[in-house]
Ligand SMILES: Nc1ncnc2c1ncn2[C@@H]1O[C@H](COP(=O)(O)OP(=O)(O)OP(=O)(O)O)[C@@H](O)[C@H]1O
């Protein structure tokens with residue numbers, strides 16, 4: 001609470017209740033304009049100096065995107081409010097990210113300073129990539145890691161300078177036609193990270209991407225590909241914010257992870273999108289023999305989030321995990337979940353999903369666990385817990401577990417709890433203001449999951465929850 | 475200095491429950507309220523604490539010179555009012571220790587932060603005195619607690635928060651004999667020249683341990699009789715029948731007026 005009070009006192013938050021809600025006027029050197037056509041793709045290819053294979057790839061993806069229907073039947077009809085002809089698909093200040101903060105253009109540097117990125121970098125990160133609209137403004141990694149052969153660069157640099165690794169895996173975990181938004185991303189992607197960790201290299205500190213949307217009516221389409229070679233370990237963290245605009249903002253990323261035998265990848269997201277953002281993201285990892293992929297996913301904010309991180313358990317004894325927290329405040333819909341596709345013996349997966357719905361907020365969990373007949377010794381554990389605050393909140397759970405044969409085991413638990421007006425009154429009677437009473441309950445609800453996070457992120461998450469609660473009391 | 479209730483009228487969904495309660499509790503005094511089921515005792519306690527379901531139609535409540543009724547429940551609590559609930563509700567996910575830390579912190583002046591060591595020292599001290607195992611402090615507040623455990627937890631919270639005025643709503647019901655003594659001990663430790671107590675109970679047995687300075691009888695939303703400790707003994711012998719005949723309004727008693735529309 002002291003923390004909360006201290007934060008509430010900074011003028012940054014007196015501007016309004018959200019850390020990310022500010023923006024600077026920026027002159028963009030590259031602007032593909034509004035709307036999407038072959039010309040848009042050509043513009044992007046020229047600007048980025050894409051090789052021919054990529055131009056073809058993008059154009060095929062565009063055709064797929066245009067052909068696929070909008071999945072309005074799935075989570076929400078709200079999707080239909082997205083006007084693809086009004087969105088700006090590529091906005092960049094330039095093509096090269098600075099290696100030092102001094103080299104970053106002023107407004108961008110100020111933005112990231114205000115969001116605390118350079119400070120976090122000094123404190124606990126092994127490397128940072130800070131993306132401003134379509135391209136990274138800053139990208140740097142500790143010297144020692146470079147010497148060990150670790151690659152941490154933007155997707156453009158990855159495909160230009162390391163095509164032998166990049167092309168081997170790019171689009172292999174998530175094919176272009178996977179869904180309409182994966183196709184959209186494939187057509188217009190820009191930014192995002194390319195990471196390669198050589199065999200046996202274990203990163204003790206996380207690499208971080210900070211995704212910042214600054215412009216109005218903009219679509220951000222970063223593309224991230226992480227390859228952890230045999231026996232290596234890496235933690236990647238992603239933070240995102242955008243200012244609040246009246247028009248819709250679109251964020252549609254594709255993230256592919258490849259954990260080669262014995263490797264471990266942990267991917268942590270703490271998103272705090274403003275309430276006009278449509279966040280439609282495809283995230284999937286492939287885990288080979290004895291490898292482990294963990295998605296830790298915190299979805300706060302946005303208008304509509306559709307995100308179901310997946311792990312394909314390809315090799316024997318591969319492990320997959322999704323830990324997710326979704327918070328839907330009034331006017332928001334968090335449609336999140338997890339997929340585990342078991343393709344080898346003795347593979348195990350674990351899903352823990354917690355959702356909080358406040359006021360008119362709505363959250364849904366969708367799960368998919370597949371364990372085919374011929375496999376033995378596979379295990380899945382799925383737990384989804386929902387917390388409802390105020391009676392109008394709603395929550396839905398759609399677990400789909402396909403287990404064929406009896407040589408594998410699955411466990412599924414679900415719970416719904418409520419914070420009633422009576423409970424809030426009880427806590428207020430002990431001296432806690434309403435917002436704080438709600439924060440305390442929400443933090444209690446997610447506490448066992450938050451313990452899994454790196455410390456710095458659990459503090460951040462707690463702060464975001466406190467802010468959301470303050471905002472919801474009004 | 476006092477908690478002064480004057481001519482308090484309150485209703486819930488079009489139904490008047492409190493019909494002119496006047497009562498003054500000074501620091502150092504212990505008052506007991508007795509009265510038949512449904513007479514409005516819990517309503518009074520919740521109205522004092524600021525429960526949003528009740529509408530005050532008349533009267534005032536003043537705590538140490540400050541009018542209470544327009545304040546939020548949490549402000550009232552921080553001004554020194556505590557209510558031990560008749561039916562404490564479960565707060566899943568929030569441990570007793572974390573809850574009390576937050577509540578204690580909320581009482582500190584801005585910018586000051588709680589000493590965690592002092593807090594736990596005090597917490598364990600009070601838990602020992604109430605015969606509670608220390609591991610209990612990490613259990614989610616009231617979740618799955620037995621009836622008696624909930625009542626003890628209410629007293630623990632009271633002991634930690636040191637209110638200036640405490641209302642205890644049937645804290646004795648559901649307690650076994652030993653627990654009753656422990657809880658009464660907890661209440662007696664709060665007593666002193668600085669604290670005013672209002673104890674709602676049905677039974678003399680609690681008053682054997684906590685002897686009140688004043689006893690009031692509430693019937694149909696009014697205090698119909700006040701006296702010393704001897705009044706409680708008399709009620710124990712004679713029941714409320716004679717008072718209800720005299721003061722009762724049948725529509726207010728759910729037992730007498732079953733089916734009567736609000
Ligand atoms: N939400 C409500 N809606 C309608 N009537 C209510 C509501 N809450 C309380 N009442 C009524 O108000 C009256 C007083 O209730 P209250 O709980 O104050 O009684 P009490 O004196 O505490 O009784 P007991 O000794 O049984 O605890 C009862 O008739 C009760 O049914």
Ligand SMILES: [Mg+2]
Nearest residue numbers: 515516517560
């Ligand atoms: Mg009662």
